[in-house]
Amino acid sequence: MSQSSSSPPPQLKSRIGAILRSTSGNFLEQFDFFLFGFYAPYIAKAFFPSQDETAALLNTFGVFWLGALMRPVGAIVLGAYIDRIGRRKGLIVTLAIMAIGTVTIAVCPTYASIGVAAPIIVLVGRLLQGFSAGVELGGVSVYLAEIATPGNRGFYTSFQSSSQQVAIFVAATIGFALNELVTGDTIGFLGGIEFAKWRIPFFVGCLIIPFIFFLRRTLEETPEFLAMKKHPSTTEVFRSAALNWKIIVLGMMVAVLTTTTFYFVTVYTPTFGRNVLKLTSQDALLVTLLVAVTNFFWNPVGGAVSDRLGRKPVLLTIAGLSLVTAYPALHWLVAEPTFGKMLTVEMMFSFYFGVYSGTMLGALVEVVPAHVRTTCFSMAFALAAGLFGTFTPFASTWLIDQTGDKASPGFWLMCAAILGIVATLAIYRDGKAATSQQPLAARG
Template sequence: MSQTSIAQASKLNSRLGAILRSTSGNFLEQFDFFLFGFYATAIGKAFFPSESETASLLNTFGVFWLGALMRPVGAITLGAYIDKIGRRQGLIVTLSIMAVGTVVIAFCPGYATIGIAAPLIVLFGRLLQGFSAGVEVGGVSVYLSEIATPGKRGFYTSFQSCSQQVAIFVAAVLGYLLNELIPAETVAAWGWRVPFFFGCLIVPLIFFLRRTLEETPEFLAMQKHPTAREVFTSALANWRIVLLGMMIAILTTTTFYFVTVYTPTFGKNVLKLSSQDALLVTLLVALTNFIWNPIGGAISDRIGRKPVLLTIAGLALVTTYPALYWLVSAPTFAKMLGVEMMFSFYFGTYSGAMLGALVEIVPKHVRTTCFSLAFSLAAALFGTFTPFVSTWLIGRTEDKASPAFWLMFAAVLGIIGALAVYPRTPKPSRVKKPLPLGRALPQSSREAAGVLCR
């Protein structure tokens, strides 16, 4: 083998290793998030007992959503820290906070043992997880974008979402085995904690992987890194970018939480399918999500972000209700799998393009903060609210297909956001350059930060 081939192989292995180490924390985040949604019924009985199963579920999903409300707080606080101190050190801090929240939920005694303290402790654990998750997605996406080879930013950043699909796949496999090996009564009583314990056991390995990360050359090349105050000021000045970025990200977050976190509950409680069927569908969805994400990113690298975003959002708008109506009219495993595969295609392809777009439209020197804030707002106000809204819509309208209205609303916002960011189709040579949207800071602030806002 020639020296050139050896050098190329070494660079490839180095990049693959960097992708694995940076996305490992995303694995833990989504692993725990999915478990919370899949075992929502058991968690509701353990920590939020109620005579009404719907009320218990709403309480559980309510805590799930309250944790998500901490994401924007984490995006601003930890995002400013990462933009100032570095991508590597910041990702280690976010992992530490996430790990604490995971351990708290896994080992918290139930309501029957410690009373009202149980739901309060679980809420505390979810708040910690939400605070950390607020910057985890943005921090990893920015890291991947900054180590990407030229012309492949969408492809590289898509692996942030791919790591989450691996987490869901592993969690679904564990849940499937658990249901096969342990009686349903035992799973409901305490067996649901086993996958959470597994999440605790892999924390040391993820810490080891994160500690071996190298700082990105792009961050090291910056002549000056902004202070936290300068980051906050710049993020505020670029509120329009953050708002439009949030609108673009909403379809990703709502579809994702519908096909992963809410699908097991939807399959069992609404469609009355078996737990094994719901888990198998979720497992296959995670697999196809993993495939579609890099494909969507690569296609958007090739033809531009705008065509991919508008095409998928348009398809979601016109097909979501008919698909769900067809499913709930006579539920079967095959029909549920087919509908979820359609949503998986929408999510994966759109997400692959969206992540690259979001990295590119935010100002470089506050990239982590603005990216994380936009995505966290989309997740907190829409994405993680999806299980709660879906449960409420079905209860209020008695239409089992009514969650479609929530997803269709997200598609409309995605179309508006994409059209605002890309108001006209650029020439091929300029396909990756969206219209600058940010407002410039006062001259003194620009000089202090050492860069201009877009």
């Protein structure tokens, strides 16, 4: 019996399934990261009580950032494990660690119940999440690059970032529904445990963990990893990563614009809309929800365009636009904040993030050595996220508090754009950087 013309061929089904299974862990990671940022004011009251609202918020974003500082540690430790043992096994381990951190935060009692132990437990949960996240993105990006069809590596790797946008969409939808349906600080009691409004979405994240584990366990190892004649030992991975520190630093600089813009338009936007622009929670959530939709769209567009035009021109164009428009756009927004103006500015940043990120992921996979690809990629991105990206909510809150200028987060984004321009010019200065058509196996 002939196959229906409406059904995709088996090979296409297999690749789509591999993309979904490999990126499923990204959903959990970004779902929890976004929740922590979106519910920062509630979490601040629950675990970091203070008479000063700004101080409590800074403490919360500080813990958010400290967890991100574990990313480089996870990148080198778990990255070496993936480069030595394999992509499939490594991605299952990272998911397990992420799950433990998520459950820890979800069930932690408040400061009112157990005192100073509460923020310590939350910090431990964030450290576990950061340790796992340090290699999650790199491991998934490498996996997608190694299963990509010729000439489409940027398009394939872009779905790593697109999968995170699904998490933002789901989390924002849950938050929007709760704000519409729930009034007051709590929604009642069950078994003597207070279910605060912020805690329900965290429990939703816990409930989907078994399903994501099922998806990850069905992953197949990439043909390229299986074809490697020799897999480096942990010591060899560490040594090679140290020898390639220059490309790791340049990769970090390229990735900074992706991480800072992403955390601004997703994690920080709800707080920015409510606390700074004084818009309603519903307005801020709706903007974030729409940003997630456009982020999902622009990522593969960026990857596909860079497959055809090259990585360098796309990276330089977007970084240049961000440099000259970030502060003016925010200044226009904060002068007379409205839902429409906030949506317009966020859509602009969403375009910048999506196209740049879809291009950057493919570029970074191509410029790191093949035999330590996961480690070097993860280190570069973990440093960008840990030192800059996840610091964005804290930096934005601090800049506004210190300068009194509500548009001052634009300066932070401009600095990220400058780093991206400098690093892109350095990586492609001699024309020897990998192109989207060059086989990955030829690198390293």
